[in-house]
Amino acid sequence: MNSERREMVDGAAAIARGALDVGCNFFAGYPITPASGILTHMLRELPKIGGTGIQGEDEISSIGHCIGAATAGATAFTASSGPGLSLYSENIGLAIMMEVPLVITISQRLGPSTGAATAAAQGDIQFMRWCNSGGYPVIVLSPTNIPESYHLTKRAFKLAKRFRNPVFIATDKETVMTTESVAVSEMTETPDWPEVPDEPVGELLDPYRVNGKIHHYTGSSHTEEGHITKDPSIIADLNERLRQKIESRVDELSLIKSDLEDGAETLILSYGISARSMEAAVNQLRAKGEKVSALTVYSLWPIPEKKILEYLKDVKRIIIPEMNHGQYRQEIERLTNGTIELVGVNRVDTFLITPEEIVEAYHG
Amino acid sequence: MAEMGLDTYIAEENLPYEFCPGCSHGKVLGAVSDSLKQQGLDPTEVVIVTDIGCVGLSDKYFVTHAFHGLHGRAITYASGIKMQNPDLKVVVLIGDGGCGIGGHHLLNAARSNTDVTVLVFNNFNFGMTGGQHSATTPLDSITPTTSFGSTDAPMDIAGTAKVNGGGFVARATAFDKNLPEMINKAMNHDGFALIDIWELCTAYYVVRNDFGRKEMMNYMDSMNMESGLLQETDRSSFQTNYKNVQEQASKQKPMGGLILETKFSSNLDKPIRIVLAGAAGQKVVSAGNLLASAATLSGLWTSRRADFPITIQTGFSVAEVVISPEPVLYSGVIKPDVAALVAPEGRDKIARLTKAMDKTGLIYFSEGLGNVDSKAKQLPLLFPESAQKEVRKNISALTAGYLTQELRLFPFEALQEAVRLIQKPKIAEINLGVLAHFKS
Ligand SMILES: Cc1ncc(C[n+]2csc(CCOP(=O)(O)OP(=O)(O)O)c2C)c(N)n1
Ligand code: SF4
Ligand SMILES: [Mg+2]
Numbered sequence A: 001m002n003s004e005r006r007e008m009v010d011g012a013a014a015i016a017r018g019a020l021d022v023g024c025n026f027f028a029g030y031p032i033t034p035a036s037g038i039l040t041h042m043l044r045e046l047p048k049i050g051g052t053g054i055q056g057e058d059e060i061s062s063i064g065h066c067i068g069a070a071t072a073g074a075t076a077f078t079a080s081s082g083p084g085l086s087l088y089s090e091n092i093g094l095a096i097m098m099e100v101p102l103v104i105t106i107s108q109r110l111g112p113s114t115g116a117a118t119a120a121a122q123g124d125i126q127f128m129r130w131c132n133s134g135g136y137p138v139i140v141l142s143p144t145n146i147p148e149s150y151h152l153t154k155r156a157f158k159l160a161k162r163f164r165n166p167v168f169i170a171t172d173k174e175t176v177m178t179t180e181s182v183a184v185s186e187m188t189e190t191p192d193w194p195e196v197p198d199e200p201v202g203e204l205l206d207p208y209r210v211n212g213k214i215h216h217y218t219g220s221s222h223t224e225e226g227h228i229t230k231d232p233s234i235i236a237d238l239n240e241r242l243r244q245k246i247e248s249r250v251d252e253l254s255l256i257k258s259d260l261e262d263g264a265e266t267l268i269l270s271y272g273i274s275a276r277s278m279e280a281a282v283n284q285l286r287a288k289g290e291k292v293s294a295l296t297v298y299s300l301w302p303i304p305e306k307k308i309l310e311y312l313k314d315v316k317r318i319i320i321p322e323m324n325h326g327q328y329r330q331e332i333e334r335l336t337n338g339t340i341e342l343v344g345v346n347r348v349d350t351f352l353i354t355p356e357e358i359v360e361a362y363h364g
Numbered sequence B: 001m002a003e004m005g006l007d008t009y010i011a012e013e014n015l016p017y018e019f020c021p022g023c024s025h026g027k028v029l030g031a032v033s034d035s036l037k038q039q040g041l042d043p044t045e046v047v048i049v050t051d052i053g054c055v056g057l058s059d060k061y062f063v064t065h066a067f068h069g070l071h072g073r074a075i076t077y078a079s080g081i082k083m084q085n086p087d088l089k090v091v092v093l094i095g096d097g098g099c100g101i102g103g104h105h106l107l108n109a110a111r112s113n114t115d116v117t118v119l120v121f122n123n124f125n126f127g128m129t130g131g132q133h134s135a136t137t138p139l140d141s142i143t144p145t146t147s148f149g150s151t152d153a154p155m156d157i158a159g160t161a162k163v164n165g166g167g168f169v170a171r172a173t174a175f176d177k178n179l180p181e182m183i184n185k186a187m188n189h190d191g192f193a194l195i196d197i198w199e200l201c202t203a204y205y206v207v208r209n210d211f212g213r214k215e216m217m218n219y220m221d222s223m224n225m226e227s228g229l230l231q232e233t234d235r236s237s238f239q240t241n242y243k244n245v246q247e248q249a250s251k252q253k254p255m256g257g258l259i260l261e262t263k264f265s266s267n268l269d270k271p272i273r274i275v276l277a278g279a280a281g282q283k284v285v286s287a288g289n290l291l292a293s294a295a296t297l298s299g300l301w302t303s304r305r306a307d308f309p310i311t312i313q314t315g316f317s318v319a320e321v322v323i324s325p326e327p328v329l330y331s332g333v334i335k336p337d338v339a340a341l342v343a344p345e346g347r348d349k350i351a352r353l354t355k356a357m358d359k360t361g362l363i364y365f366s367e368g369l370g371n372v373d374s375k376a377k378q379l380p381l382l383f384p385e386s387a388q389k390e391v392r393k394n395i396s397a398l399t400a401g402y403l404t405q406e407l408r409l410f411p412f413e414a415l416q417e418a419v420r421l422i423q424k425p426k427i428a429e430i431n432l433g434v435l436a437h438f439k440s
Helices: A011-021 A036-049 A059-071 A082-098 A125-130 A146-163 A173-177 A184-188 A232-247 A274-287 A305-311 A327-336 A355-363 B025-039 B055-061 B074-084 B096-101 B103-112 B157-163 B179-188 B205-209 B213-222 B238-249 B284-297 B344-349 B351-356 B385-407 B412-422 B425-436
Strands: A005-009 A026-029 A052-055 A076-080 A102-110 A116-120 A139-141 A166-172 A179-183 A216-218 A256-259 A266-270 A292-297 A299-301 A317-322 A341-346 B046-050 B065-068 B089-095 B117-122 B168-173 B193-198 B228-232 B258-261 B272-279 B301-307 B316-324 B338-341 B362-365 B377-380
Touching (some): A005 A184, A011 A102, A011 A146, A011 A166, A011 A173, A026 A036, A026 A059, A026 B074, A036 A052, A036 B238, A059 A082, A059 A102, A059 B074, A059 B103, A082 A166, A082 A216, A125 A139, A125 A327, A146 A173, A166 A173, A173 B301, A179 A184, A216 B055, A256 A305, A266 A355, A274 A292, A274 A355, A292 A305, A305 A327, A317 A355, A327 A341, B025 B055, B025 B089, B025 B117, B025 B179, B046 B055, B046 B074, B065 B074, B074 B089, B074 B103, B089 B096, B096 B103, B103 B157, B117 B157, B157 B168, B168 B179, B168 B213, B179 B193, B258 B284, B258 B412, B272 B284, B272 B344, B272 B385, B284 B301, B284 B412, B338 B351, B338 B385, B344 B351, B362 B385, B385 B412
Parallel strands (some): A026 A076, A102 A166, A216 B065, A266 A317, A317 A341, B046 B065, B046 B089, B117 B193, B168 B193
Antiparallel strands (some): A005 B258, A139 A299, A256 A292, B168 B228
């Protein structure tokens, strides 16, 4: 028996606390299961510390308030689920184009449209990446449990500030709404992840303020002064810069937990809630003497390609459990280009993937 | 005041305007500049938030701060800016098109009375995209999208702001000599201010509908949509109201976590998955919390999921509790080890789970709920004789007590301690009374 202190907490509270602890002072959102818990916490807590937390008339206004507030200096945050992401999407493009720091939690629920509101899923992994017109890069972090929800939320805010870009926390109904006992030490001690550098890529956003520098922020292709332009070379440079500021820093952004075993020919790769079933499956397999490796990907986008490929050197087969029809597997397929056998373990029936299903996939 | 201000707030290096000859937009921008001049504002005090459309080209003509966002959403950005920094004067320039696609932002901003000034460049059509009909297009108008005359009732933008509580609402035209003064008043109003400024799109609406300045004034008369101040109230602004919220909230403690120290011990050597299934109002989820907390107090690891219909006061209520000697990795339950059925709604809801249970499983049922389709062993919930009168009101707490007594996952004292630590004093008192029946 282990006599440490434990906390009973759910992902919604962990995410809200992470945001507050890292200096978030503005939240606007619209209720939706399974993200409403975050909204409730933020609206209750922010006014206590002189911040602003409001419920917008819809997701469009909520993210609009966040972007506006961010240009006036707020550390802004919003949270929703798939249907809300649909409504956010045009403004996510605006935040990219204006280079506004913004953190967005997407608590995934199952299926297209209204779908299954109270079932966990991982079906918006591609949607988060590609929801903006033009297809410009965003950063997506995915926690597997409650302490990671807390720490990755803090990290998301640091990245949003450094990159002046939307950063997603990709979570799900299970992680956000299940109350678990966690070790207090896991909540208080930051995992040993590389620090996010303090200095910005380019310049920090300089907010509108009285007696400050005049700023024009715009969603149109613009000159450095923030004025609309039709000059092809200025437009090309801007677009290229928006892409490169993230894609040229994939290594810095890569965050993976590796659990490798010498001589293992099978590697299981997963993320989010499914990575926990993966870990349970790995424990079961190893207890039976099987050699198996595992990768948990925290930084889903940009894809940590180089790192993943390094881990795949001696691997003959990759098993990829995820609660969708194979959205990340498709990326791994692109990376490995037919050189390694890929096996998906997928579930879209409201149930979590079980460790046993993964063990079964391992045995073929 | 005027001597502090600039002579013009228009960025002259960016002139001439790229609007069509005769377009009213430039006139209104001039009035905005004159108003800023009359108010003697420092350019850094002002944020011009432009919507999309020809009016949306205006940001680059100002020497103040500017924000140019998405179609119809200008008001959402403006209120965000003002919420974050109330020292800034925030002015929205938006078309009739923007007021159509973003109509609910307009009416909700009026409702909240957020302290921004909205100037509507209402030229009765979408200028930028080729003169298509908008929310304010007069009946019978010919546009590329209403070849045989428009049939929808035109939206009264000022009227909408007015009936939804906008603090300051006026209607004007681009030709009004006193437009700068009207803008001054709007900007100095503490709360939502809107001026619906009627004007001409010379490229499209004017030529297709023979609608010049004179016709516009006649139309105003015929619609009884008079020019001038329509409403001025002293209703407090969102900013004032929210300051109050902050002041009250600042007296409260920040959110804390529920920390439980290990005080008891357990011999459990493998995970056990328990499902409590009942009906709304039976406090099933709260019983699940008690079991999970008692286990945590005993050095075990737990997860607790709740499942209930969206219409929370009806139908089933289910709590799934995983208790484990190791941290819980897989928190799902597809084959419970133990199920407790305390209402038909819950029994039916988890039929799939009880059916999946095997011989080693245990199903406890309250009166009348036994005999489910399952290989698991089925046993009645035998509450102590003395507790019979509690069954109707406190069946979930009784069930938690009974399971604790029968399953011996952790000491009974852990359950009582959980009640004391996690429940509100009044409820804890009731539940400790309920659990006392098991003592003898
Ligand atoms: C979401 C979206 N849909 C459509 C458009 C295309 N669009 C650009 S301007 C405009 C209409 C603008 O009309 P109005 O607001 O009246 O401004 P005006 O051009 O008349 O000044 C439309 C529909 C857009 N920019 N965004
Ligand atoms: S199209 Fe109409 S609104 Fe646009 S600039 Fe020309 S006249 Fe003005
Ligand atoms: Mg128009």
